[in-house]
Amino acid sequence: MRFATWESSGEVHAGVVSDDGLHELPARTTVLDLVRAGLPAALEAGAAAMEGPAIPVASVRLLPPLQAPTVRDFVAFEEHVEGMVAPSGDGVPPEWYQAPTFYFTNPYALVGAHDDVRVPPGSQRFDFELEVAVVVGRDGASLSPEQAREHVFGYTILNDWSARDLQFREMAVRLGPAKGKDSATTLGPWLVTADELEPYRDDDGFLALDMRVSVNGVQIGQDLLSNMGWPFEELISYASRGTEVRAGDVLGSGTCGNGGCLGELWGTRGDDAPPPLQIGDVVEMTVEGLGTIRNRVVEGLQLPPVAPARPRPRVRTRS
Known part of the structure; x- marks a missing residue:
């Protein structure tokens, strides 16, 4: 089953998606x-909501499927890491193989499947990252992998979205990413329950x-x-x-390989081919079984x- 959240006439609604359109859940019920x-x-x-009338998907603005309490983003694709560290010549760090690595990103920066996305202030090297996210369905702590499988709600x-120039400056101080990542994260178009993907x-x-991404209609990357x-x-x-993890937490897979982002290709x-994203570029991502998201890059705030x-004065006592 597919669940969605949308805005229509200034009001937010939640419901289930069918081939006929969107079927609204009872008032004030959210996907979370x-x-x-x-x-x-x-x-x-x-199933009960699908007995009601359908609203055309094209008639509403799709929002992120749910208001995620937290968003973690992993880096789980070896090929992506290979591309990102290629300029250093050091290869994939051995630490990558020892345990999955993640960072917390901004749950307030989630945007919908077709929303415009602003270039972060000061960035000249804007990039996308093609990922799949899992949504936790039950609270739990110190779960075994076998237990964790029972905690999956859907995908x-x-x-x-990544401001590479800001990101790499931050990470040079051995912290982050932070401002390089928190301008926007697209989530959508809907939340597909785990049983559909078995x-x-x-x-x-x-x-x-199958995962694919294109810019202005030209395919850039494809992976499984x-x-x-x-x-x-x-x-x-x-x-x-x-x-602990809690129901509604979102965990990203990290960027897929084979052109899942521009940074890997650079x-x-x-060299910068393809070039960083420009104002007016349209980034489209399609994942088998999950649907398609499509966002246009627009001018950001000028700050x-x-x-x-x-410089630190190094004075140890008050004068």
Whole structure:
């Protein structure tokens, strides 16, 4: 089943998606409410909603499928890491193989499947990242991978928009990414429940979904989700290690390989081809079984430059 959130005539609605369109849930029910109620209850509510009239998808503005309490983004594709570190000549860090790595990104910066996306202030090297995200369906702590599989509610497409110039400056101080990543994250077009994707699971337990991204109609990248270094159950398990995950938490797979972002191609080719995203560019991502998101890049805010740090005076006592 597919669940969506949308805006129409200034009001926010949530519902289930069918081939006929959008079927609204009872008033004030959100997709996050359904996730927290559990998959069986959500499927029951969705089936009841589908008895009602359908609203054409094209007549509304799709919002992110749910208001995520937290968003973690992993880096689970080895090929992506290879491309991003290629200029250094050092190869994939051995630490990457030891455990899945993630950072927390901004849940307030989530945008809908067809929203315009502003260039972050001060950035000249704007990029996309083609990912799939899993949505946690039950609270849990220190979960084993086997337990974590029972905590999966569903999946959606995630585009981790990245200001590469800001990102690399931040990470040079061995912290981040932060402002290089928190301007926008597209989530959508809807949340697809885990049962719908089971037919795509391969013999190793990975979801073999075709992933594609294009800019202005020209395909840039294509990969299979099954090329992840760890399945989603391992990512959830690691995220919960020594702490907890809660229903509604979003965990991104990290960028796929083979052109899942421009930065990877810049690293492997040694030049800016294709160039950084420009105002007016349209980025479209399609993932098998999940749908398509399509965003246009627009001009960002023009803000004053950031003030540099003052040299430390090194005075140890008050004069």
